[in-house]
Amino acid sequence: MRKTDKKTENQLRVILTDVCNHALETYPGFQWLTHQVNYSSFPDSLRIVCVFDTRENLSHFLAEQGKPALDTLIHQKLNAAGIRLKKPASQIHYDTEESCALENNGQWAERLR
Numbered sequence: 001m002r003k004t005d006k007k008t009e010n011q012l013r014v015i016l017t018d019v020c021n022h023a024l025e026t027y028p029g030f031q032w033l034t035h036q037v038n039y040s041s042f043p044d045s046l047r048i049v050c051v052f053d054t055r056e057n058l059s060h061f062l063a064e065q066g067k068p069a070l071d072t073l074i075h076q077k078l079n080a081a082g083i084r085l086k087k088p089a090s091q092i093h094y095d096t097e098e099s100c101a102l103e104n105n106g107q108w109a110e111r112l113r
Contacts, residue, residue, distance in 0.1 A: 005039040008083075012037070015077045016048065022073065023050065027066050029057025031097060036112060043083050047091055048074060049112065054098045067094065 001009070016035055023030040029052045038045040050070065052058040061067065075088050085091050095111070104111040 011081055015081055019074055019077055023070060027061050029053045044086060047093065049093045049095055052096045055096050058094060058096050
């Protein structure tokens with residue numbers, strides 16, 4: 001990883017930690033988020049995954065229009081740092097601990113591949 005990539009990674013961690021803290025306080029069932037990136041094609045390769053505890057809580061979040069609000073927050077925070085997502089709808093994903101447990105035996109590394 002190049003020095004500039006390390007700086008960007010640290011910047012992403014700070015931004016996404018802030019988003020995560022907001023989501024933990026705002027959305028029932030929200031648990032954590034993570035990101036994946038290939039810096040040779042950044043920011044197009046950036047993928048953010050927001051994880052809820054259950055499918056029911058994720059469904060409630062989606063029904064209550066939480067997704068557009070959280071997507072907008074992520075997009076705004078990244079934009080403020082000069083990180084522009086070309087396709088936020090395909091770069092921000094939502095998942096659940098429940099789905100991972102049922103479909104991947106709780107193996108997030110396998111699920112996120």
